[in-house]
Amino acid sequence: MEGEPTLRLRVFDLNCWAIRYLSKRRQERVRLIGDTLRREGFDLVLLQEVWSEQDYSDLKVKLASCYPFSHYFRSGVIGSGLCVFSRFPILDTLLYQYSLNGYPYMLQHGDWFGGKSVGVSMAVTAPLLSLSLQLHAEYCRDKDAYLPHRLVQVWELAQFIRHTSKAADVVLLGGDLNMHPEDVGIRLLRGWTGLHDAFAEATHFEGCKNGCTLVPDNCFTDKSELLPFPLGVRIDYILYKAISSFTVKCEELKTTMGPAPGMDIPFSDHEAVMATLHIQRQGQPASATLGTADLALADVVTEARTEVGVGLRAAQRQRYSSGRMAVLALLLLLLQAVAALGTLAGLGAEQPFPKLSFCLLAFLALGVLVLATGLHLFHTMEVKMLHGTEDQMWMALRALQERP
Amino acid sequence: MEGEPTLRLRVFDLNCWAIRYLSKRRQERVRLIGDTLRREGFDLVLLQEVWSEQDYSDLKVKLASCYPFSHYFRSGVIGSGLCVFSRFPILDTLLYQYSLNGYPYMLQHGDWFGGKSVGVSMAVTAPLLSLSLQLHAEYCRDKDAYLPHRLVQVWELAQFIRHTSKAADVVLLGGDLNMHPEDVGIRLLRGWTGLHDAFAEATHFEGCKNGCTLVPDNCFTDKSELLPFPLGVRIDYILYKAISSFTVKCEELKTTMGPAPGMDIPFSDHEAVMATLHIQRQGQPASATLGTADLALADVVTEARTEVGVGLRAAQRQRYSSGRMAVLALLLLLLQAVAALGTLAGLGAEQPFPKLSFCLLAFLALGVLVLATGLHLFHTMEVKMLHGTEDQMWMALRALQERP
Numbered sequence: 001m002e003g004e005p006t007l008r009l010r011v012f013d014l015n016c017w018a019i020r021y022l023s024k025r026r027q028e029r030v031r032l033i034g035d036t037l038r039r040e041g042f043d044l045v046l047l048q049e050v051w052s053e054q055d056y057s058d059l060k061v062k063l064a065s066c067y068p069f070s071h072y073f074r075s076g077v078i079g080s081g082l083c084v085f086s087r088f089p090i091l092d093t094l095l096y097q098y099s100l101n102g103y104p105y106m107l108q109h110g111d112w113f114g115g116k117s118v119g120v121s122m123a124v125t126a127p128l129l130s131l132s133l134q135l136h137a138e139y140c141r142d143k144d145a146y147l148p149h150r151l152v153q154v155w156e157l158a159q160f161i162r163h164t165s166k167a168a169d170v171v172l173l174g175g176d177l178n179m180h181p182e183d184v185g186i187r188l189l190r191g192w193t194g195l196h197d198a199f200a201e202a203t204h205f206e207g208c209k210n211g212c213t214l215v216p217d218n219c220f221t222d223k224s225e226l227l228p229f230p231l232g233v234r235i236d237y238i239l240y241k242a243i244s245s246f247t248v249k250c251e252e253l254k255t256t257m258g259p260a261p262g263m264d265i266p267f268s269d270h271e272a273v274m275a276t277l278h279i280q281r282q283g284q285p286a287s288a289t290l291g292t293a294d295l296a297l298a299d300v301v302t303e304a305r306t307e308v309g310v311g312l313r314a315a316q317r318q319r320y321s322s323g324r325m326a327v328l329a330l331l332l333l334l335l336q337a338v339a340a341l342g343t344l345a346g347l348g349a350e351q352p353f354p355k356l357s358f359c360l361l362a363f364l365a366l367g368v369l370v371l372a373t374g375l376h377l378f379h380t381m382e383v384k385m386l387h388g389t390e391d392q393m394w395m396a397l398r399a400l401q402e403r404p
Numbered sequence: 405m406e407g408e409p410t411l412r413l414r415v416f417d418l419n420c421w422a423i424r425y426l427s428k429r430r431q432e433r434v435r436l437i438g439d440t441l442r443r444e445g446f447d448l449v450l451l452q453e454v455w456s457e458q459d460y461s462d463l464k465v466k467l468a469s470c471y472p473f474s475h476y477f478r479s480g481v482i483g484s485g486l487c488v489f490s491r492f493p494i495l496d497t498l499l500y501q502y503s504l505n506g507y508p509y510m511l512q513h514g515d516w517f518g519g520k521s522v523g524v525s526m527a528v529t530a531p532l533l534s535l536s537l538q539l540h541a542e543y544c545r546d547k548d549a550y551l552p553h554r555l556v557q558v559w560e561l562a563q564f565i566r567h568t569s570k571a572a573d574v575v576l577l578g579g580d581l582n583m584h585p586e587d588v589g590i591r592l593l594r595g596w597t598g599l600h601d602a603f604a605e606a607t608h609f610e611g612c613k614n615g616c617t618l619v620p621d622n623c624f625t626d627k628s629e630l631l632p633f634p635l636g637v638r639i640d641y642i643l644y645k646a647i648s649s650f651t652v653k654c655e656e657l658k659t660t661m662g663p664a665p666g667m668d669i670p671f672s673d674h675e676a677v678m679a680t681l682h683i684q685r686q687g688q689p690a691s692a693t694l695g696t697a698d699l700a701l702a703d704v705v706t707e708a709r710t711e712v713g714v715g716l717r718a719a720q721r722q723r724y725s726s727g728r729m730a731v732l733a734l735l736l737l738l739l740q741a742v743a744a745l746g747t748l749a750g751l752g753a754e755q756p757f758p759k760l761s762f763c764l765l766a767f768l769a770l771g772v773l774v775l776a777t778g779l780h781l782f783h784t785m786e787v788k789m790l791h792g793t794e795d796q797m798w799m800a801l802r803a804l805q806e807r808p
Contacts, residue, residue: 360763
């Protein structure tokens with residue numbers, strides 16, 4: 001960017017909802033996304049939920065001429081679903097996996113299998129650190145069992161950004177954060193990293209009301225989920241931040257509004273977010289201005305820490321009950337072993353030994369033992385991670401309070 | 405460090421081998437370590453394998469007066485075992501978990517349960533980024549099945565250091581890397597990050613020959629493992645690197661030599677490594693000098709990538725065979741279901757139905773199905789991560805070759 005006073009950067013972000021066999025009209029939509037990206041010629045494209053590597057490869061071939069650089073982030077059982085296409089060379093990539101991401105046994109909420117992660121790519125423009133990510137989904141807003149996991153993810157993400165962003169001039173984050181703008185997670189992320197919300201800062205906005213990205217007008221959205229929010233919800237974001245001697249301004253923000261331009265279907269069940277950013281080199285390095293809102297930030301961290309604490313106690317209860325179940329199953333097995341040995345020794349020989357029900361019971365106990373032990377291990381890890389995050393948040397609070 | 409021309413930093417690093425119920429004379433040794441740390445008054449203490457939080461708490465109480473700041477990194481089922489004690493305030497901590505860390509079913513090699521990770525702490529002296537870590541153990545040097553996993557860990561660690569270190573003035577890494585100095589992993593780590601080896605750079609050295617940290621003179625080491633290396637091996641390191649306008653020099657490096665000074669037992673089965681570093685502010689920022697050895701570095705990355713490729717193919721084979729086993733178990737279950745239905749429908753009623761063996765077989769098939777499916781999922785994740793690392797290494801190679 002040296003010698004170039006202003007860089008105009010056009011960014012595209014979309015949760016593509018491209019799950020093989022499950023997402024409706026997937027191939028048609030992926031084709032449509034590819035055509036639009038080729039026609040529009042953005043500078044940087046951040047996609048989520050591209051679960052099939054074949055879809056990524058098809059997009060890569062189609063977009064090779066206008067986005068010569070791309071990367072697909074592999075992780076988890078079915079992949080991270082994250083990929084990035086760029087007009088500028090991608091110098092380096094890094095994948096950060098959240099330590100917690102739902103439960104493997106909640107098969108209907110497939111988050112765990114996705115190995116959700118932050119895909120980080122360093123583009124050569126300036127050094128631009130761009131992050132593409134998705135956080136754990138919210139399945140029930142009133143009784144959100146995954147809130148502590150999502151807050152651990154937000155905290156890890158924020159810490160990660162704080163630690164990695166010093167190498168960059170501009171940090172750009174695009175993704176499906178699965179949180180409303182006023183939720184504690186978003187406030188924590190913005191407060192702790194100093195990231196700006198492109199929607200709030202945009203000089204010019206065009207798109208769904210309030211910048212919503214999950215709207216009833218979209219034919220693929222689940223209407224019942226959106227009942228409490230007749231206008232829709234905003235859960236996909238483009239956030240940015242300038243480091244060192246740069247300034248970033250959001251000139252324009254757009255969202256798609258249901259059907260893709262000139263087509264009868266939308267790109268996805270989410271709306272795409274498109275931002276035009278102006279990046280300019282300043283005369284002198286900007287000083288860190290985080291300190292101004294320390295008190296408000298301390299409140300947000302305290303609120304998040306309380307929620308993580310609630311999750312910690314729930315995880316401790318689950319760890320305890322799965323441990324107890326494992327011990328009971330073990331006791332039952334031991335009892336059976338004693339009974340079997342007794343029979344072999346000739347005790348109670350006057351009655352026929354109930355072989356079949358004995359076998360069934362033994363296998364049942366064994367199954368419960370294996371399952372409960374697995375659960376116990378899993379919840380032990382969960383407790384460790386929630387506890388660790390609570391600790392880190394406490395350290396952050398202390399640092400905030402001790403600041404002059 | 406402003407206004408202070410030279411900082412003398414004394415660092416202590418030790419793999420404590422403090423596994424509850426398994427490590428010999430654990431409590432005695434932890435007490436001894438605590439006494440020595442209190443007496444010697446280091447600036448920074450990086451400990452590994454402190455698996456019991458109780459041991460950490462005891463150390464914390466004992467060391468509160470001379471090391472007022474400390475942190476224990478929680479992760480995995482039994483914790484990361486990593487902790488840090490510091491004379492200077494710890495501003496921030498971060499835990500990075502490796503994506504691969506052995507196999508959960510290799511119970512005799514407990515690495516997976518430790519959730520091995522890098523504990524990163526930012527100390528206030530300069531900004532000093534100190535990393536405490538441990539990589540996957542090597543159980544058999546000739547046929548090292550874990551080499552690809554360890555290389556993935558080294559790569560992730562190196563990438564992590566590259567991305568986070570820009571925020572620091574000095575990076576300091578201490579830990580049990582489970583690799584010999586000339587191993588590809590060490591060469592990759594040093595080459596890709598620019599870290600210096602305190603042993604190689606020290607002006608003055610005192611300790612075991614060649615800086616070995618696993619020596620036959622230590623009464624806790626497994627002598628049979630050290631048979632091919634009569635002098636011992638060096639697998640514990642202190643590495644460092646100055647960023648921006650600082651220089652770091654290693655004035656002195658020491659290792660313990662078996663028994664702790666004035667005692668009849670050593671601190672651990674590993675020797676402790678102690679370095680005295682001189683950190684000085686330079687007049688002008690040092691330029692990055694990584695470029696000088698690009699060709700040699702490309703060779704190292706290629707070598708590491710080959711090893712990761714070997715691991716990838718092994719993981720693919722295991723994924724395939726576990727998948728096939730799961731399919732076979734499923735087929736057997738289906739066959740049994742057909743047989744059971746047939747019997748219920750009155751076919752073959754002239755022969756008695758072998759209930760017991762039928763039940764046993766069904767449970768066996770079910771067990772195999774569950775186990776094989778679990779293995780298949782696990783190896784699928786392994787394949788993804790190895791593939792992802794191979795990709796990243798390829799990108800690094802391309803970047804190295806394209807450099808002017």
